Amino acid sequence: MMITPLPQLHQPFLFLILLTTTLVAEPVSGKDPLPDELQRSESIERISRSYAKELSEANAPGEKTALAKRFMAEIEKHDDSADRFALLRLSLDLVRAAEDWDTAILVVRQMQDHFEIDSEASERQLKFLKDKKKAASRKKIKFSGTPSTSSNADMSAEDSWPEDSDQIVIDLEMPYETAVLGGSGDVIVLLLTLKEKLAIFDVNARKIKHEIPLENANVKFCVGADSIYLAYPEPNTIERWSLKTYKKLKSSKLPFQNPIEHLVIGRDTNGPILAGAEHEPGMFLDGKSLRPIPTRVFDRQYQRVGQLPGAGPATRMRASANGKVFSIWGTSGSPGGFRTLVMKGNTVDTYYAHDTMGYIAPSPMGDLMYTAKGIYTTQTKEYAVNKELHARSFFIPAIDSEFSISLVRSDDRDAAASARANIHMRGDPQPITTLPRIAFRPGGYGEFHNRAPMPIDLRIFLFAKRGFLLTLPETNRQIVYHRVGDLDTK
Numbered sequence: 001m002m003i004t005p006l007p008q009l010h011q012p013f014l015f016l017i018l019l020t021t022t023l024v025a026e027p028v029s030g031k032d033p034l035p036d037e038l039q040r041s042e043s044i045e046r047i048s049r050s051y052a053k054e055l056s057e058a059n060a061p062g063e064k065t066a067l068a069k070r071f072m073a074e075i076e077k078h079d080d081s082a083d084r085f086a087l088l089r090l091s092l093d094l095v096r097a098a099e100d101w102d103t104a105i106l107v108v109r110q111m112q113d114h115f116e117i118d119s120e121a122s123e124r125q126l127k128f129l130k131d132k133k134k135a136a137s138r139k140k141i142k143f144s145g146t147p148s149t150s151s152n153a154d155m156s157a158e159d160s161w162p163e164d165s166d167q168i169v170i171d172l173e174m175p176y177e178t179a180v181l182g183g184s185g186d187v188i189v190l191l192l193t194l195k196e197k198l199a200i201f202d203v204n205a206r207k208i209k210h211e212i213p214l215e216n217a218n219v220k221f222c223v224g225a226d227s228i229y230l231a232y233p234e235p236n237t238i239e240r241w242s243l244k245t246y247k248k249l250k251s252s253k254l255p256f257q258n259p260i261e262h263l264v265i266g267r268d269t270n271g272p273i274l275a276g277a278e279h280e281p282g283m284f285l286d287g288k289s290l291r292p293i294p295t296r297v298f299d300r301q302y303q304r305v306g307q308l309p310g311a312g313p314a315t316r317m318r319a320s321a322n323g324k325v326f327s328i329w330g331t332s333g334s335p336g337g338f339r340t341l342v343m344k345g346n347t348v349d350t351y352y353a354h355d356t357m358g359y360i361a362p363s364p365m366g367d368l369m370y371t372a373k374g375i376y377t378t379q380t381k382e383y384a385v386n387k388e389l390h391a392r393s394f395f396i397p398a399i400d401s402e403f404s405i406s407l408v409r410s411d412d413r414d415a416a417a418s419a420r421a422n423i424h425m426r427g428d429p430q431p432i433t434t435l436p437r438i439a440f441r442p443g444g445y446g447e448f449h450n451r452a453p454m455p456i457d458l459r460i461f462l463f464a465k466r467g468f469l470l471t472l473p474e475t476n477r478q479i480v481y482h483r484v485g486d487l488d489t490k
Contacts, residue, residue, distance in 0.1 A: 031113075031114060031115055031116045032081040032084070032085075032114060032115050032116065033081070033115070033116050034085070034115050034116055034117055035081060035082040035085050039082040040082060040085060040086065040089070042082070043080070043082035043083050043085065043086035044086045044089055044090065045194075046083070046086070047083060047086040047087060047090060048086075048090065048174070048194050049194065051067075051071075051090075052194060052195065054067055054070075055067070055090075055174070055194070055195065056195045056197065058094065061097075061098035061099065061100065062098070064094040064095065064097055064098035064100070064173075065094070065095055065098050065100045065103055067094055068090075068091035068092075068094040068095045068098075068100075068103060068107070069091075069103065071087040071088070071090055071091040071094075072087070072088065072091050072106070072107065072110060074087060075087045075088065075110075075114070081115075084114065085111075085114075085115065088107055088110060088111050088114070091103075091107045092104060092107045092108070093173065093174070094173070095107060096171060097171065097172075097173040099132075101129050101130070101132050101133035102133065104129045104132075105126060105129050105130065105133075108122060108125055108126055108129065109126075161483055165483075166482060166483040167439065167480060167481065167482050167483070168206065168480070168481040169439065169478055169479075169480050169481075170201075170206055170207075170478060170479040170480070170481075171477065171478055172190075172477050172478065172479070174192060174194055174195070174477075175475070175476040175477045176190035176191055176192055176193075176199070176476050176477075177191045177192075177193045177217075177453075177476070178190075178191045178453055178454060179191070179454065179458065179459075179472055179476075180221060180222060180223045180458075181223070181267055181399065181458075181461060182222070182223020182224060182225075182228070182243075182265075182267045183223060183224075183225060183226075183243050183267065184225050184267060184268045184321075185203065185267060185268075185321075185399050185400055185461075185463065186202065186203055186204060187200050187201060187202060187203060187209075187223065187243065188200075188201040188203060188472075188479070189201070189221065189223050189228060190208075191217070191219070191221070192211075193217040195211070196213065196214045196216060196217045197211045197212060197213055197214055198211065198212040198214060198221065198228065198230075199211050200212070200228075200243070200246070201479065203463075203470070206479075206481070210246045212228070212241060212246060214230070215232060216232070216234075218232065218233060218234060219231065219232055220232075220233065220260055220261065220262060220263055221263070222263050222264050222265045222273065222319075223243075223265070223267060224265045224266065224267065224268075224269055224270050224271065224273075224287060224323075225243075225267065225268050225269055225270055226242065226243050226244065226270055227240050227241060227242060227243060227249070227270065227287065228240075228241045228243060229241075229263060229265065229273060229287075229290075231254065231260045231263050231275070233259030233260050233261070234259065235253075236253065236254045236256055236259060236260060237251055237252065237253055237254060238251065238252055238254050238260075238263075238275075238285070238290050239251040239252075240287075240288075240290060250288075250289075250290055251290075252289075252290040252291065254275070254277075255283070255292055256275075256277040256280060257277070257280055258277040258278050258279055258280060259277060259278075260275060260276070260277050261276055261277055261278055261311045261312055261313055261315060262274075262275070262276045262311040262315055262316075262317050263275040263276070263285075263317075264317045264318060264319040264326065265287065265319055265323060266319045266320055266321050266322050266323025266324070267319075267321050267399075268321045268322055268323070268364075269287070269321075269322060269323035270287040270288065271285070271286055271287020271288065271323065272284040272285060272286065272287060272293055272323065272343070273285040273286075273287060274308075274317060274319065274326050274341070276308075276309070276310050276311025276315065276317065277310060277311065278310055278311065278312040278313070279310060279312075280310050281307040281308050281309070281310055282308035282309055282310050282311060283295075283308060284308070284343075284348075293346065294346060295308070295346050295347070295348050296346060296347050296348070297347075297348045297350060298347065298348070298349050298350070299350050299352075300349050300350060300351050300379070301350070301351065301352045306350060308341070308348065308350075309328055309339065309350075311328070312330075312332075314330055314331045314332035314451070315328065315329070315330055315331075316328070316329050316330070316331060316359070316360075318359075318360060318361055318362055318457070319362065320362035320363065320364060320365065320366030321362075321364035321365075321366075321399065321400075322364065322365055322366060323343075324342065324343050324365075324366045325340060325341065325342050325343070325362050325366025325367075325378055326340065326341040326343075326362070327339065327340050327341075327360035327361070327362055327369060328340075328341070328360075329356075329357060329359075329360055331449075331450075331451040332451075334356055334449075335354055335355050335356040336355075336356040336357065337352065337353075337354065337355070337356075338352065338353040338354075338355050338356075338357050338360060338369075338371070338376075338380050339351065339352045340352075340360075340362075340369065340378050340379070340380060342366070342378055351378065351379050351380045352380065353380035355373070356448065356449065357371035357372055357373055358371060358372025358373065358394075358447045358448045358449065358450055358455070359371060359372055359447070359450065359455045359456065359457045361396055361397055361457035362378075362397070363397040363402070363404075364397065364398070364399065364400060364401070366378060368383055368397065368426070368427070370395045370396055370397045370404065370457070371395075372394055372447040372448045372450070373448070374395070374427075375395055375404075375426075375427040383427055384427030384429070392406075392408065392409055393406035393407055393408045393409050393422065393443060394406060394407045394409065394443040394447050394456060395424070395427070396456065396457050396460050396462070397462075398462040398463070398464040399461050399462065399463060399464075400463060400464055400465045400466075401464040401465055402425060402426050403423060403424065403425060403426075403462060403464040403487055404423070404424050404425075404426060404427070404462070405421055405422070405423050405424070405460060405462045405469065406421065406422045406423075406424060406431070407419055407421055407440070407442065407443040407456060407460065408420040408421065408422065408442060408443065409442065409443045409444060410442035410443070410444065411444050411445050418437040418438060418439065418440070418441075418442075419437075419438055419440050419441055419442040419443065420434065420435065420436055420437065420438070420442070421434070421435045421438050421440075421460075421469065422434050422435075423435070423462065423464075423484065423487065432487065433484070433485075433487070435469065435482055435484070438469065438471055438480075438482055439471050439473055439478070439480035439482070440456075440459065440460060440471045440473055440474075440480075441473075441474070443456065454472070458472075459471060459472040459473075459474070460472075462484070463484075464484070464487050467483065467484050467485050467486060467487070468481050468482060468483055468484050469481075469482040469484050470482070
């Protein structure tokens with residue numbers, strides 16, 4: 001993993017040009033043609049699995065560089081040009097993560113020697129790496145005092161940002177499959193499928209603090225204030241792991257007949273956990289004992305006693321930060337439904353609207369629901385002037401206050417374009433400040449029917465009290481910080 005300061009006025013993707021994804025073949029005698037995108041993807045996955053043990057054990061910068069040099073030396077042993085390319089691509093990823101710019105330059109040179117690649121693209125990449133090398137000493141001094149364990153680090157402090165930069169890009173060693181914010185907003189837990197581990201990213205220290213080994217990568221998980229909860233569908237078991245010691249505290253058999261599909265928890269709480277399996281009612285679990293919590297469910301739509309909805313593969317769930325309100329919707333049909341669960345002791349009130357909302361993100365206190373169609377109350381009633389709002393942008397609640405952020409809509413967007421984002425107080429259409437360019441694509445019509453496991457509400461986080469916005473671009477290889485400043489003075 002490496003930290004890269006970025007000037008705000010430049011498009012982030014220009015600073016992350018990977019030779020391996022942007023090159024166009026240029027005929028050169030005696031060199032292999034550049035494998036096509038499908039061949040590259042398949043080979044990288046195959047080689048990554050072959051070296052999974054070595055990749056998982058290369059944690060220190062020196063270990064990453066040593067493994068990269070081993071890959072570079074072994075390419076002649078492979079007859080398949082796509083496999084040779086994959087080894088060089090992995091080498092480049094490793095030395096970039098180790099911030100070993102000298103070796104990164106050697107890798108690009110080796111790519112030039114072996115493959116028919118566009119000379120202008122490779123020279124741009126080399127210039128980028130040389131610039132990184134020049135800036136490395138300044139960066140090391142700048143971040144030498146960055147806290148690694150404090151849970152209350154003030155990210156708005158001037159000395160926590162590089163000079164002349166409003167963005168900081170964290171490049172990850174390998175792509176994650178899913179990411180969950182937890183620990184009262186202090187950690188993001190990443191599922192690393194290839195390594196069969198969970199990586200715990202410290203939001204304040206801007207680095208991965210620890211990795212938890214998994215029994216297998218087929219795992220469902222959620223993150224509360226103090227614990228990570230892992231559920232394995234195959235044996236239908238659930239485990240509780242400490243965010244402080246990274247040790248397993250408890251495990252239990254889940255009382256479902258079918259494999260568990262989803263579980264969510266408020267990130268500021270230690271329970272309850274909402275868990276669901278297909279073709280049977282859902283249930284709330286106690287965060288410590290992992291046992292079901294007896295509840296009385298009352299359906300406010302039909303004014304009768306009901307039951308908690310189940311959850312299939314196409315179901316999506318969210319929890320408010322305080323763990324008192326939950327949202328549920330489907331993605332396999334239309335309408336997907338707009339359902340909320342409101343906990344009052346051991347009583348659960350359910351509300352429902354027959355509509356498709358795209359995503360349903362509860363505010364931290366659970367009093368508002370932010371959706372692709374606008375902002376609603378917990379009772380599924382309109383809160384704001386939604387026709388005006390959702391025609392222009394997509395609102396997402398801040399993680400720690402009553403502020404919200406809106407991703408400006410552009411249906412004719414360039415896939416590589418950067419979005420403009422506005423910051424608001426709750427549902428007020430008038431923004432209090434604007435970020436002209438963030439490391440994320442613009443919003444679009446697809447948000448209304450997004451079936452992806454991680455729609456925009458799980459990729460854009462406004463830390464209003466800490467003075468920054470955090471985005472998870474859809475490459476699943478970066479975490480990007482954007483300076484926002486003190487919103488209370490704006």
